Each structure stands twice: as C-alpha cells, then as structure tokens.
Amino acid sequence: xxxxxxxxxxxxxxxxxxxxxxxxxxxxxxxxxxxxxxxxxxxxxxxxxxxxxxxxxxxxxxxxxxxxxxxxxxxxxxxxxxxxxxxxxxxxxxxxxxxxxxxxxxxxxxxxxxxxxxxxxxxxxxxxxxxxxxxxxxxxxxxxxxxxxxxxxxxxxxxxxxxxxxxxxxxxxxxxxxxxxxxxxxxxxxxxxxxxxxxxxxxxxxxxxxxxxxxxxxxxxxxxxxxxxxxxxxxxxxxxxxxxxxxxxxxxxxxxxxxxxxxxxxxxxxxxxxxxxxxxxxxxxxxxxxxxxxxxxxxxxxxxxxxxxxxxxxxxxxxxxxxxxxxxxxxxxxxxxxxxxxxxxxxxxxxxxxxxxxxxxxxxxxxxxxxxxxxxxxxxxxxxxxxxxxxxxxxxxxxxxxxxxxxxxxxxxxxxxxxxxxxxxxxxxxxxxxxxxxxxxxxxxxxxxxxxxxxxxxxxxxxxxxxxxxxxxx
Numbered sequence: 248x249x250x251x252x253x254x255x256x257x258x259x260x261x262x263x264x265x266x267x268x269x270x271x272x273x274x275x276x277x278x279x280x281x282x283x284x285x286x287x288x289x290x291x292x293x294x295x296x297x298x299x300x301x302x303x304x305x306x307x308x309x310x311x312x313x314x315x316x317x318x319x320x321x322x323x324x325x326x327x328x329x330x331x332x333x334x335x336x337x338x339x340x341x342x343x344x345x346x347x348x349x350x351x352x353x354x355x356x357x358x359x360x361x362x363x364x365x366x367x368x369x370x371x372x373x374x375x376x377x378x379x380x381x382x383x384x385x386x387x388x389x390x391x392x393x394x395x396x397x398x399x400x401x402x403x404x405x406x407x408x409x410x411x412x413x414x415x416x417x418x419x420x421x422x423x424x425x426x427x428x429x430x431x432x433x434x435x436x437x438x439x440x441x442x443x444x445x446x447x448x449x450x451x452x453x454x455x456x457x458x459x460x461x462x463x464x465x466x467x468x469x470x471x472x473x474x475x476x477x478x479x480x481x482x483x484x485x486x487x488x489x490x491x492x493x494x495x496x497x498x499x500x501x502x503x504x505x506x507x508x509x510x511x512x513x514x515x516x517x518x519x520x521x522x523x524x525x526x527x528x529x530x531x532x533x534x535x536x537x538x539x540x541x542x543x544x545x546x547x548x549x550x551x552x553x554x555x556x557x558x559x560x561x562x563x564x565x566x567x568x569x570x571x572x573x574x575x576x577x578x579x580x581x582x583x584x585x586x587x588x589x590x591x592x593x594x595x596x597x598x599x600x601x602x603x604x605x606x607x608x609x610x611x612x613x614x615x616x617x618x619x620x621x622x623x624x625x626x627x628x629x630x631x632x633x634x635x636x637x638x639x640x641x642x643x644x645x646x647x648x649x650x651x652x653x654x655x656x657x658x659x660x661x662x663x664x665x666x667x668x669x670x671x672x673x674x675x676x677x678x679x680x681x682x683x684x685x686x687x688x689x690x691x692x693x694x695x696x697x698x699x700x701x702x703x704x705x706x707x708x709x710x711x712x713x714x715x716x717x718x719x720x721x
Contacts, residue, residue: 271489273533275385275656276671279377282384283310289387295397295617301386309380316373323366330355330362389652392589392626394614402612402628405603419611423638429690430565432636432701433459437720441565451563451570455686458717462689462703463573463682465710467548470575470602470680474546477598479577482547484526490516492529495656497623497649510552523547523576524676531580532657536672538664542591543580546679548573566683567634567641575679580672582661583651588673589626592648595677596628599644602679606704608688609633611640623649632684636691643684646677 268274282289286307293300303309334355340346394400401417411419425431433439438459444452455463471481490511510519520526527547536543551574562568577595581588596612603610615627624647631640651671654660660669693702700716708715 269491271491271532272495272656273658275381275495276658277381277384277655279310279313279380279384282387283307292388292391295391296388296620297618298388298622301383303383306380306383309376313373313376313380316369316376320366320369320373323362323369327359327362327366330359334359385656386622388620388622389625389650391617391620392648395617395620395626396614397616399616399619400614402614405600405610405612405630406607408609408633411609421633421635421637421639424635426636426696427691427694428565428636429634429687430636432690432694433565435719436701436717438717439566448570451568453566453569457720458711458714459686461711461714462686462707462717465703465707466680466682466685467573467575468710469707471546471548473598473602473605474575474577474679477544477594479544479546482523482527482530482545484523484530484547484549486520486526486550486552487512487517488520488526488529490518492532493518493520493525495532496525496528496653497621497656510554519552520549521553522551522574522676523549524578527576527578528653528674528676529657531659534659535669536580536659536661538582538661541580541582541661541672542587545578547576547578549576550574564637566687567637569683573682575682577675577677577679579675580654580659581675583654583663583670583673585650585673588648588650588675591673591675592626592628592646595646595675598679599630599646599677603630603632603643605706606685606689608685608692610643615645621647623647623652625650625652632688632692634688634691637687641684641688643681643688644678647675649674649676 282302283306286302289302290300334352337346337348337352337355341348341352404411404419430439430441434441436458438455438457440454440456441452444454475481493509509521511517512519524547526549527545530545531543550571552571554570577598579591579595581591600612610630610632613629613631615629619629620627627645627647629642629646630644632643634641650673653674654671659672659674661672662668663670689704690701693704694700695702698716700718702716703711703714
C-alpha cells in the first residue's frame with residue numbers, strides 16, 4: 248500500500264537509535280569534535296540557511312562531559328586490563344612454583360568485581376550521551392561555499408535573446424504570453440492527457456502521448472549519449488529504497504515552505520525516490536575506494552516520485568510540477584580534496600550548460616542563495632530556462648557539491664596516499680535532464696503560432712525518426 252507522507256527532516260527527525268548500525272547501513276561517522284569547536288559557526292550557518300539550529304544550549308557542556316566520561320571509561324578499562332594481567336601472572340606463578348598467592352588473587356578478583364558494575368554504568372551513560380549528541384549533529388547542514396550569498400547570483404545567460412542582452416540586467420523579467428502555454432498546446436495537439444490521468448491516478452499525474460512520448464525518449468537518449476561521452480558510465484538504479492538510506496543521503500524534495508513530501512510504502516519502511524541521486528549514492532555505501540579508482544562518475548536513469556501536490560497555480564499547471572517523471576542524473580565520487588571536488592562540480596555545470604545550449608533554449612545560470620541549499624549541499628548551481636507560456640524562469644537542472652556530508656553517513660572512504668589515512672570521499676550530484684520540464688521548455692520556446700507547429704531541436708531529430716516538427720494529431 249502506498250501512502251503520501253509529509254515529513255520535515257529537521258532537528259528531531261533522526262533519533263539516536265537511527266544512528267546505530269543496521270542491516271543496511273553502518274553507524275554514521277559524524278564529527279562531534281568539529282561541531283563542538285565550531286558551535287558558533289554552525290549557528291551562523293543555520294541562520295543563513297533559515298533552518299532551526301539543532302544543537303542544544305548544553306551541547307558544549309555535554310561534549311566536555313562526554314570527553315571526561317571517555318577518559319574515565321578508558322582509565323577503568325586500562326586499570327582492569329592491568330589487574331587481569333597481574334592475576335594471570337599470579338596464576339602462572341602459583342602453578343609453576345607452588346606460590347601461596349591466593350589472597351592476592353582474591354583481592355584482585357574483588358577489585359575486578361567492583362570495577363565491572365562501575366564500568367558498565369559509565370559506559371551506558373557515555374553511550375546514551377554520545378547518541379544524544381550524535382542525533383543533534385546529524386541534523387546540522389553542510390558548510391557554505393564562500394561564493395554563496397544571501398540572494399541568488401547570476402553567472403551567465405545561455406542563448407540570450409536580444410531583449411535580454413539589451414535589458415542588461417541580472418534578473419530579466421519574463422512576460423507571460425498565453426499563446427505559448429504548453430498545457431493548452433499539448434492538449435490541443437493530442438499529445439498529453441491530464442484529465443483522464445486525474446481520474447486514474449489523481450491530480451499531478453499525466454499521460455504523454457504520441458510525439459510527446461517520443462520527445463521524452465529522444466531527450467533521454469540524447470542526455471545519456473552526452474553523459475557517456477563526458478566519461479559517465481550508465482546505471483539504472485532502483486526507484487524504491489529503504490527510508491534510512493534516504494535519510495543518510497540527507498535529501499528529501501522540499502517545497503516552498505521548506506517541508507519535505509515523499510511517498511512511502513506503508514508497512515515496509517521503504518520510500519519511492521525523488522531522484523536517482525539517492526540509490527546512486529548508496530551504491531558504494533560501506534565502500535573503501537583505492538585512490539586510483541577515483542573519480543567515479545555515473546549517469547543514472549530512473550523514474551522519480553515527488554508528492555508535491557501544492558495549491559492550484561502556475562507551478563502546478565501542466566508538466567512543471569508533477570508526481571512522477573523520468574530523470575537522468577549525474578553522480579560523482581572524488582578524492583576528499585575541495586579543489587578536486589569543486590573542479591568536478593564545475594565540469595558537471597559545464598555539461599549542463601552545453602546540454603541546454605545545444606537544445607537552443609534560453610536560460611540563466613544561478614548560484615543559489617543560502618536558504619535554497621539543501622542540507623547536504625555546500626554549493627548549488629541551478630539552470631533556469633525561459634518559459635514564456637508560464638511567464639517565468641523554470642528550473643531544469645541543479646548541481647550540488649556535498650563534500651563528505653553523505654559519505655560520512657554512508658561510510659564511503661578512500662585512503663589518502665599523502666598521509667595513508669582513511670578519509671571520507673566527496674560526493675556530487677547534478678541533473679542531466681529532468682525530462683518533463685525540458686519537454687515543457689521546448690514546447691513553450693519552439694511553438695510557432697503562424698504554422699501551428701513545434702520545431703524539434705536539431706540535436707534531437709535523429710532520435711525522433713528524422714522529424715523536424717510536431718504537428719497536431721489528426
């Protein structure tokens with residue numbers, strides 16, 4: 248049975264028990280010391296991101312107490328070990344030389360007997376306190392790259408129109424032109440059916456028909472081909488994962504109210520994935536890479552599910568915000584060096600820019616602001632395409648560098664050859680093609696009212712039986 252669940256993965260979401268080793272995942276390796284040393288820094292980060300600060304007022308005091316408990320437990324263990332070694336030596340002495348040392352042995356056994364409950368009590372207190380602190384730290388967001396600011400920052404326009412060039416602004420206002428509304432065009436052309444899908448599945452679902460379905464497949468094949476040429480290997484991951492895996496990735500699709508909405512299987516503790524990023528990230532959970540194996544770059548094709556119903560309006564009209572869609576996703580694992588992972592970040596963004604340019608779509612590239620970063624993201628760049636029928640820019644791709652946020656939770660490591668230490672790899676994700684939105688963008692940008700046709704981008708024509716235009720169904 249499928250049920251729609253709304254969850255807000257903020258401070259209290261991950262319990263202490265959820266941080267322990269399970270059949271699927273090992274215990275997350277979170278850095279309590281770093282959170283302790285950067286308590287104020289994380290306060291500022293949470294304020295910038297506009298999320299609740301998850302560390303308690305007593306966190307610093309509790310961490311100090313945890314360290315003292317650690318020292319105490321270690322001292323008790325060390326002393327117990329010494330006593331056990333002494334007892335062992337006395338027994339050997341007794342056996343070899345018939346030494347009368349039973350009294351000494353009894354005294355040591357008495358001490359060990361007294362140590363045992365004290366050590367157990369201290370260890371239990373330590374575990375309970377550590378779990379409480381780990382539960383708080385698990386809900387801290389990532390650090391923020393210096394280029395990220397309070398407001399979105401324009402990097403560049405792609406295929407800008409003369410109007411955009413002449414306007415000379417970093418926030419060009421898109422005017423609505425109802426002639427290019429993709430929903431009206433597609434319904435009139437007979438290449439989409441929303442009304443019957445609403446009866447069959449509910450609001451936010453759709454049937455792609457005829458040339459629109461062919462256009463989806465063309466976009467998929469074109470995006471996969473470009474990704475393979477760019478060095479990404481193909482993967483088709485599962486679209487259902489255990490809920491704990493989704494949590495470990497620190498990712499849930501969020502709506503404009505900063506809430507998360509996911510579909511879950513009611514009785515199996517499973518959820519439908521909102522992006523291939525989640526199962527791809529988990530592919531190498533509990534993995535130790537050789538440094539010579541990195542980077543690893545995969546392109547995953549999957550159906551994605553998001554329970555983003557929302558209220559009726561521009562964002563939920565037509566194909567822009569739907570419950571199920573096809574998505575081609577890029578995912579990378581790199582050495583744990585920011586210079587290396589940021590280079591891969593730039594490469595993914597460049598791939599996305601080339602993809603949009605090659606389709607002939609007008610778009611803008613944005614560094615997203617503090618409050619638009621998901622918890623795992625250190626830096627995020629979105630590409631938004633001009634959508635005249637909607638009268639807005641619409642996001643069609645996103646790239647994030649998550650540093651070691653996900654790998655600490657999935658236990659994905661590499662041994663650094665410079666110091667021979669095991670370190671957590673960096674992970675990155677980026678959209679190759681969020682299909683319905685690109686279909687929408689193609690229709691709203693390339694519909695020609697005078698001929699009542701939709702021009703197919705040249706690069707897609709080999710995948711569409713050589714067609715150059717889409718016409719209304721007869």
